[in-house]
Amino acid sequence: MTFQRGDKIEVFKASTDDAWEDYMNDFIGSHGFIVDPDTSVNDPDALVEVSLEGKGTHRLPQDCLRRLGDQV
Numbered sequence: 001m002t003f004q005r006g007d008k009i010e011v012f013k014a015s016t017d018d019a020w021e022d023y024m025n026d027f028i029g030s031h032g033f034i035v036d037p038d039t040s041v042n043d044p045d046a047l048v049e050v051s052l053e054g055k056g057t058h059r060l061p062q063d064c065l066r067r068l069g070d071q072v
Contacts (some may be wrong), residue, residue, distance in 0.1 A: 003037040011052070013052055017061035019047055024064075030055055031068065052071040 036049035047059040
């Protein structure tokens, strides 16, 4: 999945990426939007910058994110 700047997202699960920290478990279920996607490489393992409602801006692994509106 390729994220674009401004995409509305949800942190829907814990990541399997080594960059995932225990404190990030508090982000599960949070909504926000993509601030800085990895558009030059689109590496699925790269971290993307997201702004989460009420939780600030963070760099998170992509496997924990889903674009809102994609799920049925």
